[in-house]
Amino acid sequence: MMTSIFTSLLEVMIGFAAGVAVGGGFVAFLTVLGIIPRLIQLSKTDELIPVYIASIILGSLFGIFMSFADVSWDQPVLLLVLWGAFHGVFNGMLAAALTEVLNVFPVLSKRIQMEDKLLWLLMAIVFGKIAGSLFQWTIFVK
Structure with missing residues (x-):
C-alpha cells in the first residue's frame, strides 16, 4: 500500500x-522568436492582446485535456471541416510568423525573383496549410 x-x-x-x-x-x-508580438503587429490588433492571452491559455488547457481525456470525435463532417479550418489557420499563421521572424521569405523571394509577389507567396503557404488541415480532418480523422 x-x-x-x-x-x-x-x-x-x-x-x-x-x-x-x-x-x-x-x-x-x-x-x-517573438511570434505572437509579430502576429499582433502584422494583423494590427493591439487592442485584442487580452484575447490573444486568453486564447493561448485556453488552447493549451484544452490541448492538455484532450491529451488525457477519452473523447470520441464521431462528429458531423461540417464540424470537422470547421475544426480543420481552425487548425489550418493556426498552423498557417504560425508558419508565416516564424518564417517572417527568421526572414526566410524575403530571402527566398529575392532568389526566385518574386520580390513584388511576397504577399502572394505567404498567402499560398497559409492556404496550403488550411487545405492540408481540412484534408486531414475530413479524410483521416473521420
Whole structure:
C-alpha cells in the first residue's frame, strides 16, 4: 500500500516536471522568436492582446485535456471541416510568423525573383496549410 502511494506520487512529480519542461520550451519558442508580438503587429490588433492571452491559455488547457481525456470525435463532417479550418489557420499563421521572424521569405523571394509577389507567396503557404488541415480532418480523422 505504501509502495503504491509512493509510486503514484513519484509519477505525479515526474509528470508535473515533464509538463513544466515542455511548457517552458513552448513559451521560450513563442517568446524568443517573438511570434505572437509579430502576429499582433502584422494583423494590427493591439487592442485584442487580452484575447490573444486568453486564447493561448485556453488552447493549451484544452490541448492538455484532450491529451488525457477519452473523447470520441464521431462528429458531423461540417464540424470537422470547421475544426480543420481552425487548425489550418493556426498552423498557417504560425508558419508565416516564424518564417517572417527568421526572414526566410524575403530571402527566398529575392532568389526566385518574386520580390513584388511576397504577399502572394505567404498567402499560398497559409492556404496550403488550411487545405492540408481540412484534408486531414475530413479524410483521416473521420
